[in-house]
Amino acid sequence: MNAYDLARALHILAVIAWMAGLLYLPRLYIYHVKAAPGGEMDLTFQTMERKLLKLIMNPSMIAAWVFGLWLFWLRSGSGADWSFAHQPWMIAKIAGILFLTGWHHYLGVARKRFAAGTNQRSERYWRMTNELPFIAAIVMVLSVTLEWAF
Template sequence: MNAWLAEHYDLLRGLHILAVIAWMAGLLYLPRLFAYHARAGRGSDLDVTFQTMEFKLLKIIMNPAMIAAWLFGGLLIWVDGAVLRGWDFLAQPWMIAKLLGVVVLTGWHHYLMVERKRIAAGASRRGEKFWRMANELPFLAAIIMVIAVTTEFGQS
């Protein structure tokens, strides 16, 4: 199994990148939908439309993409640790930055799921301005993660 995974490392990496792209697209788009949704009158056709869009974005795109990103990322870590590099790379600053970023993005994803339910129930405490500003947070995390990984910042 390890040999097969190592032989298909580039495929796994490509699938991981595609999953991350889909996940990031959702993490960037859902807060924007929330910002627009904040303008819709409760119970209006627009309110129902946004609720449907937000629900489907989470259930059909974001959740599967997050799971796939975690799965393929975990496989890449396994191949790197067990076959290619050894496990020391997990202690490198660049990898710690990436893993912390994944935890932050996963937490943000969970927060967005909770907020979607609050918005649908008419109990949201957040307004359009908050969602417009919060919309940029996943991209800031992505910048840090991508620069850390591509430069292998702090590699010893």
């Protein structure tokens, strides 16, 4: 086993865990919207959302970033050749990473609003935005596996 294969395997595992959270947390919000503030269901959802974010999503996002940066370094030949970083497929991947990271933080802010009882988003909003991470993942996976160019 070489370092690149190990980094790639660890990166994929971290991304799977992160994506699971990015897809599940908005689903919890869909149902949380219906809970009476301060009620038993509200408190249950708050606990589930906090634990999902703090125990699964945050560590897996950090791991995905660390292993992804390691892959980036290894792909460059330990810093010798960064030409791949300017290719359209890599630019699409980086844009997707920035979107998923921003979405992650947005979901964290939304969790705090639910906890404070100040959520302004509807069930419909959360249903409509729930698939955004998966759409980004599709573009990113196709970009990296096909390494397409214009």
